Amino acid sequence: xxxxxxxxxxxxxxxxxxxxxxxxxxxxxxxxxxxxxxxxxxxxxxxxxxxxxxxxxxxxxxxxxxxxxxxxxxxxxxxxxxxxxxxxxxxxxxxxxxxxxxxxxxxxxxxxxxxxxxxxxxxxxxxxxxxxxxxxxxxxxxxxxxxxxxxxxxxxxxxxxxxxxxxxxxxxxxxxxxxxxxxxxxxxxxxxxxxxxxxxxxxxxxxxxxxxxxxxxxxxxxxxxxxxxxxxxxxxxxxxxxxxxxxxxxxxxxxxxxxxxxxxxxxxxxxxxxxxxxxxxxxxxxxxxxxxxxxxxxxxxxxxxxxxxxxxxxxxxxxxxxxxxx
Numbered sequence: 001x002x003x004x005x006x007x008x009x010x011x012x013x014x015x016x017x018x019x020x021x022x023x024x025x026x027x028x029x030x031x032x033x034x035x036x037x038x039x040x041x042x043x044x045x046x047x048x049x050x051x052x053x054x055x056x057x058x059x060x061x062x063x064x065x066x067x068x069x070x071x072x073x074x075x076x077x078x079x080x081x082x083x084x085x086x087x088x089x090x091x092x093x094x095x096x097x098x099x100x101x102x103x104x105x106x107x108x109x110x111x112x113x114x115x116x117x118x119x120x121x122x123x124x125x126x127x128x129x130x131x132x133x134x135x136x137x138x139x140x141x142x143x144x145x146x147x148x149x150x151x152x153x154x155x156x157x158x159x160x161x162x163x164x165x166x167x168x169x170x171x172x173x174x175x176x177x178x179x180x181x182x183x184x185x186x187x188x189x190x191x192x193x194x195x196x197x198x199x200x201x202x203x204x205x206x207x208x209x210x211x212x213x214x215x216x217x218x219x220x221x222x223x224x225x226x227x228x229x230x231x232x233x234x235x236x237x238x239x240x241x242x243x244x245x246x247x248x249x250x251x252x253x254x255x256x257x258x259x260x261x262x263x264x265x266x267x268x269x270x271x272x273x274x275x276x277x278x279x280x281x282x283x284x285x286x287x288x289x290x291x292x293x294x295x296x297x298x299x300x301x302x303x304x305x306x307x308x309x310x311x312x313x314x315x316x317x318x319x320x321x322x323x324x325x326x
Contacts, residue, residue, distance in 0.1 A: 003095035004304045004322075008057050009049035012308040015061075023091070023099040025073035030105055032085060036118035036298075037065035037093040039307045039320040041215075041240060042265060047308065050242075051265075060092030061304075062322075063265065066108065066117030067098075076102045084108040086117040086283070088268050088275070094304055096324050103272045106279045111287040119150065119293040119319045123282035124275055125237060125264045126155035129213050130162065132278065133235045133262040138163035140210035143200065143227060145169075145220055146240070147185055148176025150294060150319040155213055156183040157291045158282065168209060170196045172314070179294060179317055197223045204229075211235065214245075221245025230255040237262040294318030300326045 001022045007014050025031045043061045045051035066086040069079060079085065085107055087093075087100035108117045116123075129151075130136045142159050146152040147169025159167055160183075169185035171177045172192045181188040187203055189196040200209065208229040214221055215238030222245060228234050236245065236259065247259055267274045285291040296318035299307040303322075310316045 001096040002302070003060050003092070004062075004301065005058050005060055006047050009047065012047070012305045012312065014047065014057075015305045015308065017302045020095070022097050025071050025099050027074045028076060028102055029073040029099050030069050030076060030079055030085075030087075030102055031071040032065065032067045032087055032089070032098050032100060032105070033070045034065045034067040034093065034096055034098055034324050036067070036114050036324075037062050037301070037322045038118050038121060039304075039311055039322060040064070040121055041238065041311065044308060044311060060094050062089075062093030062095075063268075064088055064118065064120040065093035065098060066114055066120070070097065078102075079105060079107065084117070086120040086279075088120065088272075094301060094322060096301070101272065104268060104275065106276070106283065109283065109287040111289075112283055115295045115319070115321060116286045116293050117283075118321055119154075119295070120279065121264060122150040122154050122293060122319060123286070123291075124278045125262075126151050126158050127278040127282040128264065128267075129235045129237050129262050130155060130159055130211070133237075133260045134211040134213065134233050136162060136164060136211055139165045141165045141168070141204065141208075141229070142211040142213070143168040143170070143209045143224065144180075144185070144213045145216050145224070147171045147180030147183070147188060148173075148178075148317055150296075151215065152213075153179050153183040153294045153318065154291065156180055156185050158285065160184040161285060161290045165210075166203070168200055168203070176317055183294070191220075197227055200227050208232065213237070216240050217245040218243035221247075225251060225259075228257050230257065232257050234259045235262055236260070296320050298323055298326070
């Protein structure tokens with residue numbers, strides 16, 4: 001079989017198309033013949049050597065995929081050969097065949113498209129940042145940064161389905177603002193052209209929002225934390241700006257506000273069973289037609305370099321996919 005391998009840390013040119021032995025599932029594992037795998041910003045960070053807990057080269061990147069089960073190891077129950085599934089494989093997903101633990105493999109309903117199945121990470125991340133970390137209640141106002149991206153636009157949809165109050169979203173540029181608005185944001189703001197903090201304060205009569213979802217940090221965190229209402233939850237799940245945020249703790253205890261971290265990757269490694277509720281709930285919303293991940297471009301698996309370059313250009317939108325069949 002073939003796979004993409006990070007030969008050394010660096011720019012997208014370090015990705016190599018290589019031939020490797022087809023993996024065999026061990027106890028509690030399944031082998032999956034991959035149809036589609038997602039390109040996530042975490043893959044970019046891993047390739048650069050900036051991903052927390054990242055591997056040393058050579059390694060196969062990728063966190064999520066969908067395909068059909070081709071073999072099953074001992075002790076696996078509830079899954080069968082030929083079944084369509086989505087999964088978080090341990091050894092990277094940029095490959096024609098991967099091995100995943102059964103606990104991190106999820107059966108796909110016929111109503112879930114291949115593209116949505118391959119969007120597993122963004123679905124789980126969007127769902128958990130809202131519910132598990134954000135503890136959203138019906139009527140809560142929410143601010144979602146990067147609302148035109150894959151996770152952000154999905155989070156807007158999920159927040160709407162789960163009964164959020166007013167949904168604010170920020171994005172960079174008119175095209176991404178339009179995506180956030182189409183996803184269901186009540187107010188979509190181009191942060192490159194407008195002071196989003198001033199707009200939200202005006203829209204909420206100075207109260208702010210109950211939840212903030214932030215994958216950017218840095219100045220975005222600095223400018224957004226004051227928008228958090230008393231008893232609110234600020235969820236950090238990334239650092240796309242490359243700069244961490246910082247907080248003066250007196251901003252928290254005096255108003256019962258909280259800053260919480262979330263990482264699907266950490267759950268995958270240390271509490272894999274903890275991802276199943278979000279995976280099953282979000283895939284059910286997709287099957288019901290209530291949530292539809294925004295899909296951007298699709299590339300052949302062997303063209304992973306082009307896909308990475310597109311994501312790094314900041315010109316992509318929605319979920320970028322790699323296909324083993326084109």
